[in-house]
Amino acid sequence: MTARAIMIQEMALTIAVGTRSVQAAELVDGDAELLQAIAGGDRSAFDRLSRRHLDRAYGVALRMTGSRADAQDVVQDVFLRLWQRPDAWRPGQAQFSTWLYRVIVNRCLDLKRRPKGTDLDSVEEPQDPDANAEDSLLDAERSRALDSAVSQLPERQREAIVLTYTAGLRNAEAASAMEISVKAFEALLVRAKRELRDYLTGQGWMQP
Amino acid sequence: MTERDFERELERGLSPRRAPEDLQRRIVRIPIDHPREARAKRSWLHWFSGEGAPWAAGLAGAFASLAIGFWLGFSGTVNGTTIIDTASASADEDAVALVFPSVPTIGDYQ
Numbered sequence: 001m002t003a004r005a006i007m008i009q010e011m012a013l014t015i016a017v018g019t020r021s022v023q024a025a026e027l028v029d030g031d032a033e034l035l036q037a038i039a040g041g042d043r044s045a046f047d048r049l050s051r052r053h054l055d056r057a058y059g060v061a062l063r064m065t066g067s068r069a070d071a072q073d074v075v076q077d078v079f080l081r082l083w084q085r086p087d088a089w090r091p092g093q094a095q096f097s098t099w100l101y102r103v104i105v106n107r108c109l110d111l112k113r114r115p116k117g118t119d120l121d122s123v124e125e126p127q128d129p130d131a132n133a134e135d136s137l138l139d140a141e142r143s144r145a146l147d148s149a150v151s152q153l154p155e156r157q158r159e160a161i162v163l164t165y166t167a168g169l170r171n172a173e174a175a176s177a178m179e180i181s182v183k184a185f186e187a188l189l190v191r192a193k194r195e196l197r198d199y200l201t202g203q204g205w206m207q208p
Numbered sequence: 209m210t211e212r213d214f215e216r217e218l219e220r221g222l223s224p225r226r227a228p229e230d231l232q233r234r235i236v237r238i239p240i241d242h243p244r245e246a247r248a249k250r251s252w253l254h255w256f257s258g259e260g261a262p263w264a265a266g267l268a269g270a271f272a273s274l275a276i277g278f279w280l281g282f283s284g285t286v287n288g289t290t291i292i293d294t295a296s297a298s299a300d301e302d303a304v305a306l307v308f309p310s311v312p313t314i315g316d317y318q
Contacts, residue, residue, distance in 0.1 A: 041244040050235045058231060059224030072231045076238075083238050146221040165222035197214060206214070 031096035038086040050079055053100060059166040060101055064108035064158065066151050074107045094176050101167045102177040105159055142205065149199040157192035160185060 031052075037045035057078065061071035078100070081088065089099045150158055156178070163174040175185035200206040 043239040046239050047236065050238075054227045054232065054235060055224045058227035059222075063222070068228070072228065072234070075227070075231060076234050079235050080238050080242065083242060083244075143221055146218075150222070161218075161222065165218050166224050168223075193214070193218070196218070 032091045035086045035089060035096065038083065046083055049082075053097065054079075056097075056167050057100065057104055060104050060162050061108055063147070063150055063162045063166055064105055065111060070108075070111055074104060074111060078104055078107060095173065097167070098169060098173045098177045101163060101169065102179075105163070105177065109155065145200060145203055145205045146196075149196045149203075152199055153192055153195055157188055157195060160188040161192045161196070164189060 031049065034045045034049040034052075038049065054075070057075050058071055061074045062068060065071050065074065082100075089096055093099070094102070150161060153161065159178055160174065163169045163177055164171075167174070167177075169177060171185055171189070172182050175182045178185060178188075180188075197206065
C-alpha cells in the first residue's frame, strides 16, 4: 500500500467516524508500511503515524503515570526512539499498536519506580467546550472520580483497564501487551472492574 | 446501574482525549530536531575511528593476509618453487608424496 493510499484510507476513516474515537484495531492497516517509510527517512510518514497513535499513547501514559508532565515526557521519548530506530518493531510479531502500548506502559512503570522528589501532579482532563456549563462541570467531576478510582488500582489491574478502555486493545492484544495469557488477563480485568465499581459506589458516584 | 451502563461509563470516561498541543508540537519537531542524516553518515568507515579502530584494523589485516594467501596459492606464484622438507620427518615422506604427488621433496633432489 502506498503512502498516498494510506492517507486516503485515513481520511475516509476520519469522515466515517466523525469525532468518535477510532478503535485501535481499525488503525492497524498501514502501520507497517508507514514504519517502512520512516526507516527510509520519510518525515511525512512519521507525522501520519504519530497523528494516528498520539492521543491514545498520551491517554495510556497519562493514566499510568498520573502526571501530565511525565506522560508527555514518556510519549515524546517513545516517539523519538521510534523515529531513530523504526526497526525496533518487527512485522510478524505483535501488531504495532500492541507493541507501542507495551513500550509506553513499561516506560511509565520504570518512571514510577524511580524515586522522585516531588509528588505527582493531579490528572486534569480538558473540558468539552461543546457541552453546556452544568453538564461539563458534572462530567469533569465524574471524570476526576474515575481517574482517582483508576489511580487507586494495583499496577497490573490499572494496566488491564487502561489497555482495554484507553488504548482500545482487544483482550488478546492487551494480554499480549502484558505478556500474560488471555485467561489471566480476563481475570485481571474482572477484578479491576469490580474494584472500580466498589470505589465509585463508596464515593457515591454509583448506586450499589 | 447495570453492568452494561457501567461498561459504557468506563468506555466514555476512559477514552483518550486529545493530546495537549504542546506535546503535538514536540512530536512534530522530532524529525526536524533529530535529522536522520546523522545516522546515515555512519558508513563502514566509522569502524576505523575511535574505540573500534584497533580490532577493526586487526580484522582487516587478517582478511588482507588471507586474501593474499589465496591469491598466491591460486595464481601458482609459489607452486613451482615449493619444496617440502621431509628430512626431519622421514617417516612421513611417503604420506606426503601420496597426498602431494606433484610437489618435489628433498629426496627428489638427493
